[in-house]
Amino acid sequence: MDTMTNGKKAFVNFTRKLLLDQVASIFPKDLMVVEILEDIEPDDEMVSACKKLKDLGYLLVLDDFVFAPGYENLINLVDIIKVDFIQTQGTERGTVIHDVGASRIEYLAEKVETQEDFEQAVDLGYSYFQGYYFSKPQIIAGHDVPAHKLNYLQILNEINQPEVDFDELEKVFKQDLSLSYKLLNYMNSVHFGFKNKIRSIKHALSLLGIDESKKWLSLFALQIIGKDKSEELLSMSLIRANSCEMIAPLIGCKNRASELFLMGLFSMIDALLDQPLEGILAKLPLADDIKKALLGEKNQMREVFELVVNYEKGDWVNFSEYAARLSVKETELIDIFQMALEKATQSFQLI
Numbered sequence: 001m002d003t004m005t006n007g008k009k010a011f012v013n014f015t016r017k018l019l020l021d022q023v024a025s026i027f028p029k030d031l032m033v034v035e036i037l038e039d040i041e042p043d044d045e046m047v048s049a050c051k052k053l054k055d056l057g058y059l060l061v062l063d064d065f066v067f068a069p070g071y072e073n074l075i076n077l078v079d080i081i082k083v084d085f086i087q088t089q090g091t092e093r094g095t096v097i098h099d100v101g102a103s104r105i106e107y108l109a110e111k112v113e114t115q116e117d118f119e120q121a122v123d124l125g126y127s128y129f130q131g132y133y134f135s136k137p138q139i140i141a142g143h144d145v146p147a148h149k150l151n152y153l154q155i156l157n158e159i160n161q162p163e164v165d166f167d168e169l170e171k172v173f174k175q176d177l178s179l180s181y182k183l184l185n186y187m188n189s190v191h192f193g194f195k196n197k198i199r200s201i202k203h204a205l206s207l208l209g210i211d212e213s214k215k216w217l218s219l220f221a222l223q224i225i226g227k228d229k230s231e232e233l234l235s236m237s238l239i240r241a242n243s244c245e246m247i248a249p250l251i252g253c254k255n256r257a258s259e260l261f262l263m264g265l266f267s268m269i270d271a272l273l274d275q276p277l278e279g280i281l282a283k284l285p286l287a288d289d290i291k292k293a294l295l296g297e298k299n300q301m302r303e304v305f306e307l308v309v310n311y312e313k314g315d316w317v318n319f320s321e322y323a324a325r326l327s328v329k330e331t332e333l334i335d336i337f338q339m340a341l342e343k344a345t346q347s348f349q350l351i
Contacts, residue, residue, distance in 0.1 A: 001031045006235070006345050009033050011061060016040045019049045029057045033080070038064035042074045050077050061108070065096065075100060080128070082108045085117050094124045134230060135271055149273060152221040153283060155179075159217050160262065160285050166205050169213055173201045182220045191346065211258040215241075218265055219347070226272040231348075233268050236312070238347060240264030242340035243308045250328045251304065256287075263290045263301060264308065300326075311337055 001010060013035045014024060024034045034053055040046060054060055060078040062071075064087070075081075083096050097107060109121035112131030121129060158164070158172055173180045180201055187198040187207065198204050205213045219238065226234050241264035248257035266284065270277040281291045293301035307322040311333065323330050 001027060003342050003345055005031060006348065007031070009059070011035050013037055013063065016046065019046065019053075022049065022052060024053055024058060025056060029059075033059045033061055035061045035063045035082070036074065036078070038062075038066070042071050047073045047077070050074060064110075075102065075105070078105065080106050080108055082110050083126075084111050085109050085121070085131070086111045086113070093120065097125060135233060135236065135268060149225050152225045153273070153280070155221050156218055157283055157285060159214055159221075162285065164210070164214070166202065166210065166213075169205055169210075169217065170201050172217070173205075178224060179217065179220050182223075183216065186216065215258060215261055215265075218262060222265065222269065222272065225269075229272055233271055235344060235348065237265050237268045238344040239337075239340050240267050240305075240308050240312070242343045243311075243337055244304055246336045246340060247304055247307070247326075247328065247333070250332065251300070251326050253300075259287055259290055260301070260304060262286060263293060263305060267294060267305065307333070308337075 004010065009031060011033045015037060018024070019036065019040070024032065036050065050060055054077050059080065061080040061082055062074065062078050063082050064084045065081045066088070081096070081100065083093060085093065088096065106127040107125065108128035108130060109117070109126045110130040112118050112121060112129050112133045114133055117131070118129060118133055155172055155176070159169060173183060183201065183204050184198060187204040188194070198207070208216065222237065223234055241261045244264040245257045245261035248254055248260045253260065266286070269280055273280060278295060281294060289299050289301050293299055293305050296302070303322055303325055307319065307326060310319040310322060320330065323333060
């Protein structure tokens with residue numbers, strides 16, 4: 001759990017039987033929130049089971065909540081109420097809060113798809129927000145990329161040129177103190193365990209190799225670009241990058257593993273820069289099939305990307321379809337995604 005959520009609380013759905021059997025008590029209460037599904041009957045037996053979990057210190061959540069008589073006893077126990085912003089429209093989103101009438105309860109808006117949904121949720125007093133809106137760019141006409149972000153976009157362009165060498169990479173690092181600090185801090189971490197401290201950029205780059213240097217410098221630059229954004233955007237990008245890279249050998253593309261890593265890493269750069277993806281990719285020297293894949297055109301790289309994204313969303317039907325298209329065993333992929341998640345968690349601790 002700690003690896004999967006990076007120390008944050010996971011919201012986990014529990015069926016009636018799992019709640020009655022107190023299965024939630026197996027998991028650490030500081031890492032998990034118990035979600036009570038919307039179709040569970042709030043009878044005395046269920047209320048009693050939830051009270052036991054509450055007394056043990058677990059946070060309780062009512063999922064996809066619509067106020068109805070008979071839920072009062074459960075409402076008295078829960079800490080958070082989730083409201084589906086697709087099923088609940090207009091004034092209903094605020095009526096839920098009014099009908100419950102409990103100031104101690106916090107509200108979570110889920111399936112937030114637009115800027116308008118998000119702003120309304122904030123105005124109504126929601127505390128937590130969930131939805132694909134947060135992974136989409138907020139594109140404003142006439143809005144230019146801020147100068148400091150443009151600088152790092154240019155760095156991404158420089159370091160991913162096919163002919164780039166160690167001398168050029170060293171120049172890029174030396175021009176930016178924050179990148180130099182991040183690289184040396186990373187290379188001197190326990191992850192490597194070098195006996196002697198790495199003190200020069202050239203030494204660090206030579207130890208990493210050209211492909212690894214490009215990957216890590218790209219990650220460092222993206223982290224700085226996304227400093228004013230949710231860290232989940234970069235986290236998801238890195239998990240995708242690791243997944244794509246590890247899938248490469250399974251589809252006969254081992255020699256393109258680093259390119260697939262960059263495909264995953266740059267897959268949310270439009271949300272980090274609030275700019276159309278097509279315009280950003282035009283400034284980056286990625287392979288044509290990688291660019292086309294990121295823009296939605298059908299090719300083998302796109303199939304890899306779809307495989308990863310469908311696993312991320314839990315769309316198991318499409319996940320299975322893409323696994324079959326790529327002739328990859330689903331059991332192998334499950335291990336890969338777990339390793340990608342663990343690797344991303346470790347990377348964030350280092351950078």
